[in-house]
Amino acid sequence: MIDKTKRPLILITNDDGADANGILVLTRLMCEIGDVVVVAPDGPRSAQSNALTVTHPIRFKEIEEKEGLKRYSCSGTPTDCVKLALNEILDRKPDLIVSGINHGSNAAINVIYSGTMGAVLEGCENGILSIGFSICNHSLSADFTDFEPFILQITKETLKNGLPHGTCLNVNAPVGEIAGVKVARQCDGRWTKEFARRADPQGRAYFWLTGYFENHEPDAQDTDEWALANGFISIVPTKIDLTAYNAIEIVRGWDI
Amino acid sequence: MIDKTKRPLILITNDDGADANGILVLTRLMCEIGDVVVVAPDGPRSAQSNALTVTHPIRFKEIEEKEGLKRYSCSGTPTDCVKLALNEILDRKPDLIVSGINHGSNAAINVIYSGTMGAVLEGCENGILSIGFSICNHSLSADFTDFEPFILQITKETLKNGLPHGTCLNVNAPVGEIAGVKVARQCDGRWTKEFARRADPQGRAYFWLTGYFENHEPDAQDTDEWALANGFISIVPTKIDLTAYNAIEIVRGWDI
Numbered sequence: 001m002i003d004k005t006k007r008p009l010i011l012i013t014n015d016d017g018a019d020a021n022g023i024l025v026l027t028r029l030m031c032e033i034g035d036v037v038v039v040a041p042d043g044p045r046s047a048q049s050n051a052l053t054v055t056h057p058i059r060f061k062e063i064e065e066k067e068g069l070k071r072y073s074c075s076g077t078p079t080d081c082v083k084l085a086l087n088e089i090l091d092r093k094p095d096l097i098v099s100g101i102n103h104g105s106n107a108a109i110n111v112i113y114s115g116t117m118g119a120v121l122e123g124c125e126n127g128i129l130s131i132g133f134s135i136c137n138h139s140l141s142a143d144f145t146d147f148e149p150f151i152l153q154i155t156k157e158t159l160k161n162g163l164p165h166g167t168c169l170n171v172n173a174p175v176g177e178i179a180g181v182k183v184a185r186q187c188d189g190r191w192t193k194e195f196a197r198r199a200d201p202q203g204r205a206y207f208w209l210t211g212y213f214e215n216h217e218p219d220a221q222d223t224d225e226w227a228l229a230n231g232f233i234s235i236v237p238t239k240i241d242l243t244a245y246n247a248i249e250i251v252r253g254w255d256i
Numbered sequence: 257m258i259d260k261t262k263r264p265l266i267l268i269t270n271d272d273g274a275d276a277n278g279i280l281v282l283t284r285l286m287c288e289i290g291d292v293v294v295v296a297p298d299g300p301r302s303a304q305s306n307a308l309t310v311t312h313p314i315r316f317k318e319i320e321e322k323e324g325l326k327r328y329s330c331s332g333t334p335t336d337c338v339k340l341a342l343n344e345i346l347d348r349k350p351d352l353i354v355s356g357i358n359h360g361s362n363a364a365i366n367v368i369y370s371g372t373m374g375a376v377l378e379g380c381e382n383g384i385l386s387i388g389f390s391i392c393n394h395s396l397s398a399d400f401t402d403f404e405p406f407i408l409q410i411t412k413e414t415l416k417n418g419l420p421h422g423t424c425l426n427v428n429a430p431v432g433e434i435a436g437v438k439v440a441r442q443c444d445g446r447w448t449k450e451f452a453r454r455a456d457p458q459g460r461a462y463f464w465l466t467g468y469f470e471n472h473e474p475d476a477q478d479t480d481e482w483a484l485a486n487g488f489i490s491i492v493p494t495k496i497d498l499t500a501y502n503a504i505e506i507v508r509g510w511d512i
Contacts, residue, residue, distance in 0.1 A: 049305035049335075050368045057454065057462040079305075079369075084463060087450045109381055111498055112306045113335075118368075125365055125446045150512070157510040166444070167500040169507070183507045185499040188422070190381045194343045198313065206313040207340060235512075237503030242367055243441040244423040247493030251425070251439045254413040256406070256491075 007068075008034035008095035008159055011123075013081045014102065015045045015115025016140075018063060018073040022101035025144045026133060027069070029151055030098060033159070035068050037094070039085040041115075042073040046104070047209075048115035050122065051077045060084055078119035086126055096159060097123035101144055101151070102134035107172045107224040107234055108187040108213065117170055117238070124168040124240050129158055131169040136228055147173040150181065150233055163237070170236040172228055179231035186236050187223035188216040263324075264290035264351035264415055267379070269337045270358065271301045271371025272396075274319065274329040278357035281400045282389060283325070285407055286354060289415070291324045293350070295341040297371075298329040302360070303465075304371035306378065307333045316340055334375035342382055352415060353379035357407070358390035359398055363428045363480040363490055364443040364469065373426055373494070380424040380496050385414050387425040392484055403429040406437065406489055419493070426492040428484055435487035442492050443479035444472040 010030045014023040018040035030036045039060065058076035065071075072089060074081045082097065102116040111117045116132045123130030133151055135142055144151075154171055163169070170186075194211035215225050224234035266286045270279040274296035286292045295316065314332035321327075328345060330337045338353060358372040367373045372388045379386030389407055391398055400407075410427060419425070426442075450467035471481050480490035 044311065047308035047310045049307045049374065051305045051307040051333075052303035052369055052465055054303045054465050055300065057464045059460070059462050077307075080465070083447075083450050083465070088453070088463060109496065112374075112377055112381075112496060113308055118305065121368055125368075127446070153512055157512055161506075161510055164500065164503050164506065167503045170498075181512050183504050185501065185504065186497050188497070190383070191339075194339050197344070204315070206315050207344060208313045209308055209310050209336070209339070235507060236498075237500035237507055238498045239500040239503075240365065240368060240498075241442050241444070242426075242492075242494045242496075242498070244420065244493040244495035245441065247420050247423045247495075248439050248441065250417075250420065251491060251493055254417055256409055256413055256437050 009092065010034040010036050011085050011090065011094040011097045012036060012038045013040045013078050013099050013119045015041065015048055015078045016103050017041050017043045018071065020103065021140055022103050026098060026101050029148060031069055032152065033155060037085065037090060038071040039074055039081045039089055041078060041081060042075055045077050045115045047113045048077045048118060049113050050079045050118040053077060053080050058084065060089065078115040079122045082119045082122040094128055097128050097130040098133065098155065100133035103140055103142055104134065104138045105136040105172055106132060106134040106170060107228055108189050111170055111186060111238060120168045121240050124166060129163055131155065131158055131171060133171050135173045136175050146178050154235065166239050166241050168238050170238045172224060172234045174228045174231050177231060178233060182227035182232040182234055184224040184227045184234045184236055185222055187225035190214050265348060266290045266292050267341050267346065267350040267353045268292060268294045269296045269334050269355050269375045271297065271304055271334045272359050273297050273299045274327065276359065277396055278359050282354060282357050285404060287325055288408065289411060293341065293346060294327040295330055295337045295345055297334060297337060298331055301333050301371045303369045304333045304374060305369050306335045306374040309333060309336050314340065316345065334371040335378045338375045338378040350384055353384050353386040354389065354411065356389035357400055359396055360390065360394045361392040361428055362388060362390040362426060363484055364445050367426055367442060367494060376424045377496050380422060385419055387411065387414055387427060389427050391429045392431050402434050406434065410491065422495050422497050423493050426494045428480060428490045430484045430487050433487060434489060438483035438488040438490055440480040440483045440490045440492055441478055443481035446470050
């Protein structure tokens with residue numbers, strides 16, 4: 001699939017914004033592997049999922065160009081960034097899309113809220129090898145040093161082996177020392193106690209999103225949450241076909 | 257699971273806004289089945305996927321209260337609406353969440369962009385029976401008359417039979433006469449030619465999202481797109497576990 005005589009073309013995006021430390025580290029790493037184009041939001045777009053900008057137009061501008069690297073910022077969401085790159089910025093289809101490094105976990109159900117993973121699903125829809133990298137640390141000064149060799153190796157293996165149709169990767173790194181890598185499944189769980197209630201000076205209530213993740217299967221050892229809690233990098237092969245195949249025959253049996 | 261001696265409590269939301277015709281029709285229908293609470297965005301939030309509002313707080317206000325029905329509008333996304341309803345508005349867990357009726361198709365890959373389906377996935381994460389209803393007609397004056405008896409029947413069957421853990425329903429209606437119902441899988445496809453390029457009075461480019469859906473399997477007869485193209489309502493059982501289980505062993509075989 002990939003012409004191995006040429007350096008791969010790698011598109012990078014994220015949801016923390018074009019200047020976040022995570023994407024700068026990821027860009028430095030990817031420049032070791034291929035030619036790189038960054039198209040990232042012009043500011044934070046966390047928890048934007050696969051949101052698209054439909055009520056107003058979007059723009060992009062070049063912020064850097066040097067040998068093997070071009071960087072653009074875009075006024076849209078992470079998914080907008082991928083769409084704009086594929087349709088309007090890149091002169092050929094990239095060999096790989098990487099998103100991140102996200103400052104914060106995208107394990108378990110976070111995959112459906114994450115702007116980082118939204119961009120990855122968008123790449124996957126377009127038939128492009130796509131990987132999201134995240135670290136379980138919200139600090140903008142998080143240290144990625146121990147994660148870096150794994151990012152390089154996972155990326156090289158993805159380029160070498162490819163992925164099944166409609167499949168991308170959701171890679172998360174634990175806080176602290178890394179014990180190794182586990183290929184895992186998405187842990188079952190939910191967010192609870194999700195709002196902090198405040199009152200404005202007029203006494204009217206407003207609500208800040210917050211909350212706690214409730215793990216529904218803390219003892220299962222094949223989940224991404226277990227891997228991360230035990231010091232492993234988790235890799236969840238992730239798909240864009242949301243069909244619950246096991247339920248098709250069940251619903252066909254209904255009186256409809 | 258549901259106490260059949262009581263009228264079910266039904267939470268309704270959408271992504272077209274609390275005053276859209278689709279949610280007013282859905283509210284009228286659900287009032288035939290149970291006690292209804294509507295918590296819907298205070299304006300259009302199309303293509304908001306599972307986006308969450310994290311950079312500013314959200315608010316809600318009551319817009320109507322009568323016997324068996326309360327309606328609220330919320331400043332957030334559809335997923336915010338469900339979270340706010342479950343955490344702050346409802347005094348008990350609803351028996352059912354319905355979202356829509358969306359003005360526009362949420363079949364195929366649209367499921368990952370849809371704010372309507374974002375709310376449904378959110379309900380599913382919280383262990384609540386959840387259904388998204390959409391019609392393949394973007395007109396705000398779309399006629400839902402033929403769809404209505406199917407909405408009622410699908411809802412009643414869902415309440416009666418339940419759904420497997422982690423599964424919700426994505427229901428789409430065709431334009432024109434309805435030939436029946438097909439339980440289907442999500443069609444493989446992608447959006448192409450996605451932007452209209454314009455120039456502002458200063459000559460700077462800006463981009464409007466638009467595009468065409470490219471069906472990758474137009475001959476397959478078990479997809480939602482085939483059902484809709486042939487006059488059938490499509491029901492896709494949809495899941496929140498995005499793990500590509502078939503790829504786990506493949507990736508475990510890599511040199512990582």
